[in-house]
Amino acid sequence: MQGVSLLVVIALILYTVIAVVDQISIQCGLYTPLFAAVITGALLGDLPTGLIVGATLQLMTLGVATYGGATVPDYLSGAIMGTAYAIISGQGAEYGIGLAIPIGLLLTQMDILGRMTNSFFQHYADRCAENADYKGVERANLLGLLPWVLSRVIPVALGLIFGEAVVNGVNAIIPAWFMTGLKTAGAILPAMGMAILMRYLPIKKYYPYFIIGFVLIAFGGATFTVMAAALIGLALAALHLSRARERAAVQTLDEEEVEIDG
Template identity: 30%
Template structure:
């Protein structure tokens, strides 16, 4: 329903109001970072790419941008609840800017990475500030001040979340399109080409890190095989996916049957009666 209303407003006005546009982007980023499992699942760049693509009327490009960002963060694991990078912020900044300015996918990917790192620092700042509410809550619990406890537990952290998540993203999203256009126009060609090359390498790095986390060196030849087949044969992604599923099924079947395990060499049995 929200997507349909925004598309209707865009058709009526020809373009979305910049304030409404920035508010929507910041609100989406704010919502997906709430402590709700269903909303936290929506932090994936692929989902956000499809959502922004539907809002801006270019679903295909939005999904392609989201998929390119998704490959980078395949190996991003929050250790001890500490995020190495904020994939939601990277997607909420880079994808709308790319859709509005016509930025190339590889350039958008390279643009997204610094924002992802910045998002991790923003999250650490939020946690540090929220420590204030814990100390206040301990005092208010001793006083049995239920109204203050409610504020410390709910409204205080929500205000910090609003200040850290919503306001910075609103400012960047509001100035982002014009600033990105001016920045891209002022960039020399060699820098634009360099960002494009870096953006093309990052997905491969994400896949490699994902394989290293799995820790199974036997999977590296499959990764190399898929890479070279894609480069040499230039197969469609759907056909390549079917081929990968078949290889995975064969590998699992042979592994369970023991056909992939090296067989120990057995020396011929010696008949003890021959020694007598």
Template identity: 30%
Template structure:
């Protein structure tokens, strides 16, 4: 189990390190972490499936500054590890991963907001030295230290908890497992509800209705619905750009005060109205 714990640790460290060191390419999201964990543990398909399920749950979860909601890296790595290595059912692993992500966020916040503040004098020393090499060493050294600390809960959870968790699941009745499976199916709806709560606007509500109709009654696949959404987005952006250009022309004509321009402005306003 120590080898598995080290693999989980390195997976989490890699995702943390790439996310925080190379411009935040969003590899810390469950889809990205699931892919990496699937490659490491030898089941890419399962890694992506679990990552997609957790992505739907945490899609409305946003970390802003020091305010963090859940450590999605830890939760996703643990879920993939327990399913692929320990043979845990996916419906059971996902709710456990959500709980683990929320708990691991305590350690995440402690490292990010408290422990790494002690690195600030080192950064100041490197900057005051005026030597770029010291700044580079300080930057990457701090990244290694911070992300190594981030990944410790994942290592401990697998090393200490994987085998007891597997034995415990063998003792759980099938009815309870079915309940976990049902709960895991409802959690993505909770994630989407959190996202809609932030994005909901009466002006765009019609697009949500369109997506529901396409999926529920026309049975279009999600990729096709996403393509339709992309087309609507491009058309809307082009229309808005045209309207913005018309408004700029009207503004210029009004500023010049030319009588001939007044007529052109009226025509432009009419075009803008019917656009």
């Protein structure tokens, strides 16, 4: 077993900074556990483990998003540390998934702390506004990035530097049945991602499409892939859209006729 080299720690800290900016701005995906685990795996020389940890965490957290600024567990930091621990301990992807989840949950507190700290900058900006000091307002918003970045970078840096000690400590405590259970838990946890999405999407109205997707893969899994199901979904969506357009066109016609009659 070896620890994480200083160079890799620095690279991962830089990545974390970029990922946090991505998370609060354009969300192109660098902030997701999928990218975090894959990049960590690549930097530590074990891409396959990174791919499995990342994909599993991503599927589990598909529906877990910050709607309206609600705080969610920090699976970005969790994925980085979980993947790193899985690789340096040599225990495999399930071990990493099992660790990433509690780490992410624990770091929820850091997210809340960061958002609370930003109230300070809001007050600072309010004071600047009284003096029409627009440069001060600009400064306040830019400084607001600091709590965001620090709330992620500090735990990631500490977690990676003391990684070996953490792994050894965890290994000494965990019994075998727990590891078996964790593996099964890792296999069923993506159910949460699907369930949250089903809560967000209008499943009561459009459940037939859900059934189509399920049956395609459950019975035809040897022939169909998820990509195939997505394309069928796209075709069904396009049909719905064109029918909606036709209905709208008919409605406008009706309205115009009424006007003529009047």
